Amino acid sequence: MTNLDDTTTDAATERPAIPGEGLDAHLVVDHGTFRLDITLTAAPGDVIALLGPNGAGKTTALRTLAGLAPLSDGHLRLDGTALDRTPPESRPVGVVFQDYLLFPHLSALDNVAFGPRCHGATRAESRAQAAEWLNRMGLADHAGTKPRKLSGGQAQRVALARALATHPRLLLLDEPLAALDARTRLEVRAQLRRHLAQFEAVAVLVTHDPLDAMVLADRLVVIEHGRVVQQGAPADIARRPRTDYIAQLVGLNLYKGQAEGHTVRLDAGPALTTTEDLSGPVFVAFPPSAVTLHRDRPTGSSARNLWRCEVAGLETHGDQIRADLTGELPLAADLTTVAAAELDLHPGAPVWATVKATQTHAYPA
Known part of the structure; x- marks a missing residue:
């Protein structure tokens, strides 16, 4: 599989920022052993999700935007105002x-009222604003409740209300749903999406969860090794991943090679037949569900792609079994538990894998 450091942008999906409005940042942070060097721009109303593996630089970027980590170089402007040297408490930023x-x-x-109070509002004004925000969050009945008595979803909404009560021009969300159980996460994600849709400034979300990113963000920015490797609308990222990390995130097998018509000769491995007629460097992607496994070499199969593989591992994936395969072409395959049992799959078992050309997707690298 491939691993690139090139950056792509789907300009057609980006909302052009009005000069002087929104976020204009070139974040350079040098820690000696690690260097973050990324550019982020967003118009008011945009929601950006920062994605990337552990250690990619997402948290460093968020801390820099919040003023909790200094810039080594670059710039940070919000609505035309330079924030490079502005202390965290003086920035129009909610976290x-x-x-x-x-x-x-x-x-x-009082948690929600804390922000307005720090910004000069009177105690009565702060509490009135806080009550309004709690009402918007559906928490009016919990105004007097201490955090330890709140559920995870309620605590998350109080934290969001506290961040929004200061009317920030930049809202930063650091894994805002990570502490929630699966059922609560579903409900709170829908609520958060509604609140972000009504937010008139810039929001930047850091998450490891691709579903959170796909549902909440207008644009994804994928960071690896401190640099942006791909950005664009969620649908475009999901359909055309450009690194192994992104492919795994969206659940696709991904390869790079040279196309000659409908044949793609992979950089490392065999050739693939695709429906697209292309020339030059390309990526080829297909989902694990497109892979069919056989214990014996199939005869009379309509699949144009056939490889001899070996089962390296098996794991439960939703209501299916995901097989990790090595051999002529390393890939992942999804099949039902019944099919896995009938094939007697186990680590070390030899199998034949087929994929129809119609189930592949090739696009320029």
Whole structure:
């Protein structure tokens, strides 16, 4: 499979920022052993999701935007104002931390009122604003509740209300749904999407969850080794991944090679037959569900792609079994538990894998 460091942008999906409005950032942070060097631009109303493996630089980027980590170089402008040297407490930035960091000794109302109070509002004004935000979040009945008595979903909404109550021009969300169980996550994700759709400034979301990113963001920015390797609309990223990390994230087998018509000769491995007629460097992708496994070499199969493989591992994947295959072409294949049992799949078992050309997708590299 491939691993590139090139950057692609689907300009057609980006909303052009009005000069002087929104986020204009070139974040360069040099820690000696690690260097972050990325550019982020967004218009008011945009929601950007930063994705990437552990250690890619997502958290460093978020901390730099918040003013919690200094720039080594580059610039950071928000609505035309340079924030490079502005202390965190003076920035028009709201942050929702992964663990929410609510003040345990304050009620939900006073947690939300804390921001407006720090920005000069009177106690009465701050509490009135906080009550309005809790009402928007559907938490009016929990205004007097301390954080320890709130559910995970309620605590997340209080944290979001606290961040929004200061009317920030940049909202930063650090894994905002990570601490929630699966059922609560589904409900809160839908609520968060609604609130972000109504947010009139820029929002930047850091997440490891591709579903959170796909549902909540207008644009994905994928970071690997401190650099942007791909960005664009969620649908475009999912359909045309350009690195192994992204392919695994969206659940696709991904390869790179040279196309000659309908044949793609892979950089490492055999040739693939595709439906697209292309020439030059290309990627080829297909889902694990497109792979059919056989214990014996199939005869009379209509599949144009056939490889001899060996089962390297098996794991439960939803209601199916995902087989990790090595051999002529390393790939992942999904099949039912019944099919896996009938094939007597186990680590080390030899199999033949087929994929129809119509189930592949080739695109320029």
